[in-house]
Amino acid sequence: MDFDRIKEKLSILADAAKYDVSCSSSGSKRKNSNKGLGDSSGMGICHSYTQDGRCVSLLKILLTNHCIFDCAYCVTRKSNDIKRAAFKVQEVVDLTISFYRRNYIEGLFLSSGIFKSPDHTMERLIQVAKKLRKEENFNGYIHLKSIPGASDELMREAGLYADRLSVNIEIPTKSGLKLLAPDKKHEDFMKPMKKVKDEIIQYKQESKLIKSTPKYAPAGQSTQMIVGATGESDRDIMYSSAFFYKNYNMKRVYYSGYVPISTDPRLPAIGSQVPMLRENRLYQTDWLMRFYGFDIRELLNDSFQHLDMEVDPKLSWALRNRHLFPLDINMADKQLLLRVPGIGLKSTNKIVQARKYRKLNWQHLQKIGIAVNRAKYFITCDSREKELKDLTSEELKQLIIKNSQSKFRKELSPQLSLF
Missing domain, CATH: 3.20.20.70 (Aldolase class I)
Structure with a gap:
């Protein structure tokens, strides 16, 4: 050879x-x-x-x-x-x-x-x-x-x-x-x-x-x-x-x-x-x-032909359909929970199982592992985390982006201090 x-x-x-x-x-x-x-x-x-x-x-x-x-x-x-x-x-x-x-x-x-x-x-x-x-x-x-x-x-x-x-x-x-x-x-x-x-x-x-x-x-x-x-x-x-x-x-x-x-x-x-x-x-x-x-x-449809590069497609959809929110985390159907920004497949299953035994609050949701910084704008729990009636969808989008960037900087800061 x-x-x-x-x-x-x-x-x-x-x-x-x-x-x-x-x-x-x-x-x-x-x-x-x-x-x-x-x-x-x-x-x-x-x-x-x-x-x-x-x-x-x-x-x-x-x-x-x-x-x-x-x-x-x-x-x-x-x-x-x-x-x-x-x-x-x-x-x-x-x-x-x-x-x-x-x-x-x-x-x-x-x-x-x-x-x-x-x-x-x-x-x-x-x-x-x-x-x-x-x-x-x-x-x-x-x-x-x-x-x-x-x-x-x-x-x-x-x-x-x-x-x-x-x-x-x-x-x-x-x-x-x-x-x-x-x-x-x-x-x-x-x-x-x-x-x-x-x-x-x-x-x-x-x-x-x-x-x-x-x-x-x-x-x-x-x-x-x-x-x-x-x-x-x-x-x-x-x-x-x-x-x-x-x-x-x-x-x-x-x-x-x-x-x-x-x-x-x-x-x-x-x-x-x-x-x-x-x-x-x-x-x-x-x-x-x-x-x-x-x-x-x-x-995606005739009115929305290109994906938003600033936010993920689930959040983009939720911002265009705010009339469907907020969802009660303790009552909403599983298929609806899957549509909440910040709540994934595993978290949805955990929520459905956990709420059989008690009413869930914000602390429970954090332990389950949902992205509360996003989900809180689209759900109610033991209380409504944010009052958003006066915010347009674009204003809410920019608020979520700003909060996400702030959270990322806080998480990164301790790591950078090591160097």
Whole structure:
């Protein structure tokens, strides 16, 4: 083996894979068996997080950065003058096993540029996973990037070896995709997504009848959208996300701020980086939609198309809907409590349990761990903490921001004194 050449390939193809953020390994519990190698449920080069919060390391690479497409936003587009490389199937298998034995990684995240055809590329990705599972008896985590346009037969086979599959939708809207990637069709992304969804449902149903039914993509499927490459609003982006969650049973949708890599006039100018805060606000909105019972139309709509960068989306919603507050902390329904700024999922459950035994006061809420400095403006307890009738929503917003900054400075001051 030419180790210098392998090292060069690894450098090129690992760097090219850094733009893909959809590599969470949450949801899979593939156990070791027959004295095999690895275990995706164990604790432990890219860091990802499992469903229970553990940090795991994955070998994150492209099979190749050669590509037949010329998407304006992609660093591996065929017209881009970059150094090209490609791994052989066995090279990826050997790297994965070698890295695992050295305790560098706990799994593999494998994507690829599209060379020759979608089916040809997908076949190669599957070969890697199949060799790891069948020949190396590898039970660690494997995430394969599904290739848009790949056949149903290949998508079915991929799910038998991979823990998670993902098809990156790339641009949130059809018009944006047509502008920046005219060679690609929106339908090519939808087809493999639908196949994976249908297969997951079918295998789950069969497993209830036949215990020996193999697992199919046990960690589900995910997708990723590029934010800021085209002019989509936050509403456009999150409406697309809601569509995928509802219709394709997505485990996760990831949001990646566009990194200017081209002087193409269709793209934002070099240096106009998408703020990390915008990504953060999209993830917060995604969280509210998935776990807090919010309909996306409540958070973003024709009248409110962009998320507030000054405050989180739950507080922003509450300030626009002050007629629903204050809520009585001892009487309000659980779903309403989840909508109070400063009260999270765990705190809501604690409140619901605790108030069965006694009437809660402000001291109890502080011990439970809610952010009283925010919640006090939207709830009543044994007394109303603040009288806010004369404050407009904008004035209340600025008051909360000011109080939050003041609290942060007080918490930081003792730490700074140590230096």
